[in-house]
C-alpha cells in the first residue's frame with residue numbers, strides 16, 4: 001500500500017480496517033508540511049513515513065490531531081516535528097495516560113477492542129502523550145501556497161472534534177466527526193449531527209474526507225448524513 005494523491009499538494013495514506021488505522025493526510029505547503037492525525041501506534045507512523053520517503057517527500061513539520069481516540073493519537077509519541085491538538089483532546093489524553101499507568105487498564109483495552117489487540121500484539125507498549133501545541137477555538141496556518149484552517153466544532157462523535165479545511169484545494173477533513181459516539185453506546189445525537197450537516201453545507205468544498213473511508217464528494221456525504229436523520 002502506498003501514498004495516494006488528491007491534488008498536487010494534498011496526499012493521504014489510506015485507512016486500514018484490520019487494525020482500525022485511520023487515513024493519515026499529508027498537506028504539502030511550500031514552507032510547512034502538515035500531517036493530519038498521528039495514527040494508532042509507532043508502527044503506523046513508521047509505515048506512513050516510509051510511504052513518504054518512497055515518493056521523495058519530507059517528514060511533516062507539524063501533525064494536527066482530529067480527536068483523542070486511540071487510533072488517531074497513540075502514534076503521537078513517534079511523530080517527527082511537533083503535534084497540535086485542541087485543549088479538550090489534551091485533557092482526554094492526559095486522563096488516558098494516567099489510566100494506562102495501571103496495567104489492568106491496558107489489559108482491559110486489549111480485551112475490549114479486537115483492532116487494538118491486533119495492533120498491540122507481541123506486547124508492544126502503548127504510549128500516550130499530550131500535544132506540544134494546544135489551541136482553544138481555531139488556528140490558521142499558512143503552509144505556503146495553501147492554508148490550513150483548523151477549528152473545533154460540535155459533533156456527535158466526540159466533544160473535542162477538530163476539522164481541517166483547505167480553502168485553496170476545497171478539501172475538508174472531518175476525522176470521525178459524522179459518526180455516532182462509541183463511548184456512549186453508539187448514541188447518535190441527532191441535534192449535533194444536524195448542526196454539523198449545516199456547517200458542512202456552509203463550507204465551500206469539493207471533497208469531504210473521513211478517517212475510515214475513501215474520500216467522498218461533498219454531495220454524497222451530505223446525502224448519506226441526511227438519510228440518517230430521516
Ligand SMILES: [Zn+2]
Pocket residue numbers: 067069157176
Ligand atoms: Zn473516533
